[in-house]
């Protein structure tokens with residue numbers, strides 16, 4: 001349902017100063033402010049009126065900073081668990097699923113909640129936009145943006161670590177307006193981000209912005225809107241595995257809007273976020289309630305990342321300390337950062353498949369493993385209203401049912417590439 005929205009339905013607010021301002025375009029920061037902090041969308045409509053499911057994710061457009069509704073999206077799906085809930089003895093476990101599960105009515109073709117970001121971010125682009133969007137990713141985000149930009153003719157440069165290229169599978173080929181560059185094997189997500197920062201210095205390119213982009217956060221926040229509108233109230237607990245923590249920040253922000261709406265209760269859900277051992281920098285910081293992340297040697301960090309099963313949880317510079325970031329979200333809402341091992345994730349994924357009937361992404365398995373652990377340790381009451389954010393799933397099912405095409409890199413750069421070389425090669429690419 002191509003549909004041109006006539007005007008913006010939001011303003012922006014600096015969380016560092018509180019100042020409200022108009023979005024002049026692709027604003028990622030508050031103009032004229034030095035103190036680093038996130039900006040947030042303030043929507044005209046204080047009450048959420050979801051549209052019908054045919055609008056996909058844009059059913060929540062009251063609280064999305066979009067100019068346009070793109071084709072092919074799905075909103076995250078929430079249902080009340082019976083199988084896993086009974087197994088764990090939980091009375092009110094709600095699963096919010098993003099991925100491929102046509103039997104339940106959701107067919108995200110890139111199989112993760114990163115599609116919610118991509119449809120929201122690309123919907124924010126204005127008709128006059130003429131730069132190439134730059135996105136760095138360890139996998140799922142790249143896949144989501146590639147699909148959405150290819151289907152909607154939006155020029156895109158993806159920066160991905162070479163070791164993660166096997167994440168770039170698709171059921172239909174990706175068009176030529178999407179280009180892929182990789183940082184050489186041995187590098188990780190951090191190196192791909194570095195490459196994207198170099199690209200973003202060139203006039204032709206504009207950074208997508210990651211956590212700083214209000215569209216990215218509010219796209220991810222639709223997981224909570226899906227849960228709250230299904231349940232009829234804000235949950236008590238929110239379980240999600242984090243790499244950057246952006247999803248959890250978004251969940252907190254959605255919660256704050258639901259409080260203002262007034263019809264979903266008065267609670268702030270506890271943010272129960274999780275990391276994959278041994279790569280647990282935010283866990284280490286939050287354990288001692290520190291706003292600063294521990295300094296980890298680059299090589300040690302790469303070694304940790306090479307050992308985790310949920311590779312998408314490997315962000316080494318997450319928006320944790322920044323004003324409005326994960327530290328502030330946890331401090332305001334309450335909650336814990338938990339950890340799970342590869343073995344626990346494997347076990348949790350098996351349980352999910354057995355009791356709910358679909359495969360889940362290793363990151364979602366980390367979240368499920370920490371829910372299991374939290375129940376065991378009696379950190380949550382049996383009748384608590386729990387939202388388990390299954391951020392990715394149905395990937396194996398999708399791959400069984402479809403013929404796959406892989407996107408190949410146009411260029412592979414060294415881990416610490418020379419800027420002039422990047423400039424020359426990327427300028428030729430578009």
Ligand SMILES: Cc1ncc(COP(=O)(O)O)c(C=O)c1O
Nearest residue numbers: 242243244245246247363391392
């Ligand atoms: C399936 C899945 N779950 C969780 C995450 C972590 O998300 P966040 O960026 O909110 O930390 C990612 C990130 O790529 C992901 O792909």
